[in-house]
Amino acid sequence: MSILIKEVFLNKEIVDVYIENGVFKKIGKSLNVEADQVISGKDRAIIPSFFNVHTHAAMTLLRGYADDMDLHTWLNNHIWPFERKLTPDDVYIGTKLACLEMIKTGTTFFCDMYWHVEAIAQAVDEMGIRAAISSAYVDFEDPKKGEYFQKKNREFFYSPPKVSSRVMFIMGPHAIYTVSKASLEWIRDFAQDMGLFVNIHVAETKKEMEDCKKIRGTTPVKYLDDIGFLNERCILAHVIWVDEEEIEILKNRNVKIAHVPTSNMKLASGSFKFDEFINKGLIVGIGTDGCASNNNLDMLEEMKIAALRAKMASNSPTSGKSDDIFRCATKNGATIFGIDAGEIKEGKVADCVLIDLNHPQMVPCHNLISNLVYAANGDVVTTTICNGKILMHNRYVEGEEEIIKTAKKQVKSILDRL
Template sequence: MDLGIENVLLNGQLSNIYVKNAKIEYIGSEKKSAIKTINAQNKAAVPSLVNGHTHAAMTLFRGYGDDMKLQEWLQQKIWPREALLTPEDIYWGTKLACLEMIKCGVTLFNDMYWHNREAVKAVEEMGIRAFISEIFIDIPGMQTKKHDEKAQEALNDFKNYDPRIKLTLGPHAIYTCETQTLEFVKTFAQQNNIPVHIHLSETKKEIDDCIAQHGKRPVHYLEEIGFFEADVIAAHCVWLQNEELDILKQRNVKIIHNPIANFKLAVGELLPYTEIKNRKIPFCLGTDGCASNNNLDIFEEIKFAALVHKWKINDPTIMNCNEVWHAATTTAHKIFDIDAGEIKQGKLADFLLVDLNHPQMVPCHNLTSNLVYAGNGSIVDTVICNGQIVMENRYVSGEEEIILQAKKVTKKLFSR
């Protein structure tokens, strides 16, 4: 065996887990020899987490431009400074994001940001999984190549990267992409079996502007142009009506819920959870970028989601701890077609060891309850991705250099 995890709490029982060739080979009471063995006494094995929507290198913008309205924030703070980003900035900003997410138990994230080949390099080195978007945006000066050239180059390049890293097409939003761009993305994605990652129905202004320009709401507009014929992963989705939800269900659209960023930017609505649940539309959780959150701790997102829907619906039984944990783990991995999210024989070896002696985990009447309502990223002791240890005893190899270099590039970026 490549890796052994012994004396670990799994599904309420002490067990041994053995990993071979990136998959879980054995779970049970027997002890087997392994190249590396971890004594996981006082630890529990749980599935790893997914950050379904983020802009990783925006770690460099953490705390910059807070407490502003969304459009003003984008136009006055974010877009002008983003225009100054270099590939080196993106590389170290993404490595910092990977470090933070690993510390919080994330082994897979869905990213949309500039200079994505540098993001690929960072993820390859950090040892986790990522879906990396090739961005499409029709704002003057933000695109230097034709859309078809960009898409084909990305498709060719990503064939040469580590299999842990997958390509998505990322039309930013309906308000930054022309109709012909959205139609091209849909067609190219269909032809090449690539997922599409887009911001959708995030603000009332987006809705109002779409009605003014196209005579209909965003989901109806995208349905009319055939956009949902592609495999669409839609972030935010807070301003939705029942007819739009019916379309998303019919078209198998997956939703990424980003409650903290939505609340911080005061988008004015909340994901219609009850209606989504009733239609069995798959959703998972995302942090958005650090400029609008301001961290990548998906545990915070999980807790916040559970609490805010109870408050909104005035029902403490809504989005219970089992539902939201399942969404953040099992459903999240299914959304991205990764054979993990459960610790079972034959599954990919992507899982966590959480510290049962951490103060936030004591006492432990109900492990899932503690994970959702009590813990945060600091309870994660060890992270295993693709059968490899990427964090052990809360240490990630090279973390000191990442923090040092992230500080350096941030200083340069904000002095330009």
Template sequence: MDLLIQNVLHEGQQADILIHGGRFARIEPKIDPLTLDQPAQFLEADGMAILPSFANVHCHAAMVLLRGLGEGLPLQAWLNDVIWPIEARLTGDHLYWGTLFGCLEMIRSGITAVLDMYWQTPQCLRAFYESGIRVNFCHPNILPPGKEHLEQLRRDLAEHLELAKSYPSRVEYGVGIHALYTTTPEVRAICRDFAETHDLLIHTHISETRDEHEKCLADTGKTPAELFDTEGILNERFLGAHGVWLSDTDRALLVERGAAIAHCPSSNMILASGVFNQNAARRDGLRFGLGTDGASTNNRYDMFSEMRTASLLAKVHSQDPTACPAHAIYRTATLDSFNLFRLDAGTIAVGKIADCILVNLDHSGLVPGHNLISDLVYAATPECVDTTICNGNVLMRNRTIPGEDEIRQAFRQVVAQGITS
């Protein structure tokens, strides 16, 4: 059914907006319902502004299961001593409800697209689809040595792609390479070839910590970016998470190859990994989007917080108050991030995919309202989001998501069954 949003503030002007077939079809000062070609759902939006929703370009949604664990540890100790031992015990039930609960948090923060890397692909895909948001999902593909595991990897990639294609919409599959330090050249070659054959995104962690970056350089004579490039993996479908320790040469190489980075400021701060140099990235023309990372290293799926943190980090890192202004980081979290998904979304315009939010202009962070974008970046919280719409479907209205109480209860139950011992 079509959706007619009435009396909403759009670019400073009152407007009615018609969504048809998952895209914005009409944006006019007033749309007479009698002129509609078919029945529509009406959504009164007086006192609200319509804006693009957010695209989260690096996440591990189900890690809400692990929120609060391993605090105060650097990355490798956090992974080896806390996270991986627990993940080895997680069941498909854990992953399904964990993913679904993570999606609730993202919807409440106005996120409608997520690039997610995690285990148990069938359960996670099902949860993402049922949540109503869109996902590009990839398995991390950390495998033990042995030819039999390489053959299994080939089968898994093919099966997971077909499974993603079986969903009617919003579910896409990408190829995950967890990191250079957790995969072999043979695994990466299989992933590279599969992604190239099927024109899929490749997602990985790259130069997240100084130790990772310097060890790769010491062991191979190449930085992680250079090694990925040598292996034929660095291209316009490559999206690397973090990129904190990229050198000037690395950035130039990524720009030349058309590759991109997922900037995850809160996660990098919690793990004390360092600061992604987004000022240099903007200067050099390196594409990047904004990500939350998992809820065990953030510890929330809140794009408002990520925008604020990213902007302030850029300013203090450069000691330049003009660095990363509000409009720039807002675009990073919306249009630029959607572009990394290769989606025609991220703006409110006729013909574009109808992923959007309605924000309550009476929210305390948006008053008195001198500069809406500045307020969204520096003052607002997810509570300003009244309505979240994905593909023309209303996922949240009046900050209520259908079925959220049942999901929360089921999530608590699977956690109570035990995940830490």
């Protein structure tokens, strides 16, 4: 399986890019190679595809279902009653819809936390992108539930679903206020034994921080550190309510950060300290969160909002520079999950997209990265390639009409069940 992209812009030069067996094999001027597929790069730039490091993909089914509410009303009266009705079929279809939107907006990887992970894995496998999938672990301090989840996790990870190597399974304790200490310690040890990544929501709201202080006598980050939970395989989402000392702890433990700016703003959760994390040298990726708190999965839009949010957080227009933001949304995401992608270089995994340099929002092009971060949205992506395979070309994804049709029908059936 090979692809030759002819005469495409890469760092202001026009080159040919030859992809073989999922990696960039050769990049250079006028390559003299044959390929199974040859596509034109005329008026296109090639860039790494996007890595969405925190979402709940199947929540596309809840896009616009409930907005503009206080957290309690939103969750109790709307989101949870809807989610309680979701079957594996619903989740499969919701995840396919999410994957479609991601492919259309240039994203080829997402980190997911939800239920019915087999259905998620199947959807991802079929759609051709990558994912790190975790089943939400929520025991609500109930030891019986804890045991149940531990048994389920053992069974699952000892014999995981047989799917493409593009899919990895990781652990997903929901948060410190929904998972008991005993369970967190079990997860810590199990993940260590199995070499698993762990993603968890941490320090998202002021309430979480205050409750933690009341109940545990310390902050969420320090609580996790005290029980030895934090290490280089941990991906912490949100991480808003932290001080300098805690950022230092996170840095020392080499923890990875999933920054979800839109969700943080939409739910009025607080201000992510972008500068402090970056300056301290922590690896920060960018995520869209789920469609109930965003309400899309467009990483190009998310980059802009991340940049704007960073400037506000520090009260300076020099924060959240476009190059830094772009790296967070591409290479950093790959690095966090140990994928050798995120750059257009020989030997790297061939996850990439082509950008339409004639799209009105890309003209003029004084600075490609600035245009991508500040001016463009997902529709500037014309071609999406994951693992050396074309998933979208000329903005068309095979079978997209069917996915849209099925998703619409499925949502109707969920509403009928409510």
